[in-house]
Amino acid sequence: MASLSLKNIKKVYGQGVTAVQDFNLEIGDKEFIIFVGPSGCGKSTTLRMIAGLEEITEGELYIGEKLVNDVEPKDRDIAMVFQNYALYPHMTVYDNMAFGLKLRKTPKAEIQKRVTEAARILDIEHLLDRKPKALSGGQRQRVAMGRAIVREPKVFLMDEPLSNLDAKLRVQMRLEISKLHQRLQTTIIYVTHDQVEAMTLGTRIVVMKDGIIQQVDTPTNLYERP
Ligand code: ADP
Numbered sequence: 526m527a528s529l530s531l532k533n534i535k536k537v538y539g540q541g542v543t544a545v546q547d548f549n550l551e552i553g554d555k556e557f558i559i560f561v562g563p564s565g566c567g568k569s570t571t572l573r574m575i576a577g578l579e580e581i582t583e584g585e586l587y588i589g590e591k592l593v594n595d596v597e598p599k600d601r602d603i604a605m606v607f608q609n610y611a612l613y614p615h616m617t618v619y620d621n622m623a624f625g626l627k628l629r630k631t632p633k634a635e636i637q638k639r640v641t642e643a644a645r646i647l648d649i650e651h652l653l654d655r656k657p658k659a660l661s662g663g664q665r666q667r668v669a670m671g672r673a674i675v676r677e678p679k680v681f682l683m684d685e686p687l688s689n690l691d692a693k694l695r696v697q698m699r700l701e702i703s704k705l706h707q708r709l710q711t712t713i714i715y716v717t718h719d720q721v722e723a724m725t726l727g728t729r730i731v732v733m734k735d736g737i738i739q740q741v742d743t744p745t746n747l748y749e750r751p
């Protein structure tokens with residue numbers, strides 16, 4: 526079954542800029558989809574439309590069987606990890622991870638269970654009482670992922686999640702994201718500029734240019750064909 530369907534999606538900003546058009550894609554359960562393409566080609570806009578942070582100008586977006594064009598972000602079965610982490614500086618790690626669940630009126634015991642479990646998976650249990658400023662870049666990135674994981678979404682959206690990390694940490698976190706994907710058995714859509722990330726993580730790669738899909742294929746077919 527498709528976990529996400531994008532049908533003839535188009536995005537026009539304001540009165541003029543067409544950021545995305547003729548975007549058609551069916552994403553299966555447990556796929557790891559990579560969006561690549563030059564800056565300004567529409568990757569973030571597409572992700573933001575899926576998350577519900579940007580209105581869709583034309584076309585239909587389905588999560589599972591449900592048409593979600595007009596569904597609020599918090600009611601979509603989706604969680605997004607941003608490249609700048611977007612943590613709340615005045616809240617502890619625990620409260621950062623719990624925040625989205627509190628908004629959705631999840632019972633306290635359930636929140637505690639999910640936060641504790643996500644923290645264990647990400648190896649940040651010992652950091653739950655800290656504020657973000659007392660964390661390293663890699664630790665902040667884990668918290669940002671933890672905040673997405675606790676929602677147990679059908680689909681994870683990740684917009685260049687590793688781009689602010691140094692090279693060594695990027696390699697380490699890349700492996701962890703790969704393990705996380707296998708462990709959570711979930712669908713991930715991931716934007717990157719890094720060809721190694723695209724090749725090692727992706728089940729399929731969507732190549733975009735000027736708001737249009739140029740090619741959709743497996744990493745092997747895209748990058749390793751003689
Ligand atoms: P990418 O993520 O691939 O770098 P974006 O989705 O950010 O590309 O941008 C696609 C196009 O839409 C670009 O031409 C960009 O300038 C334009 N754009 C992005 N956000 C806005 C906005 N809020 N208002 C107007 N134009 C925008």
Ligand code: ADP
Pocket residue numbers: 619620637653654
């Ligand atoms: P509120 O502002 O809703 O009172 P708190 O931050 O005081 O939120 O925490 C609410 C609950 O979250 C606590 O009763 C506790 O169960 C749990 N909690 C908070 N911090 C931690 C932590 N570091 N480890 C485990 N549970 C925590």
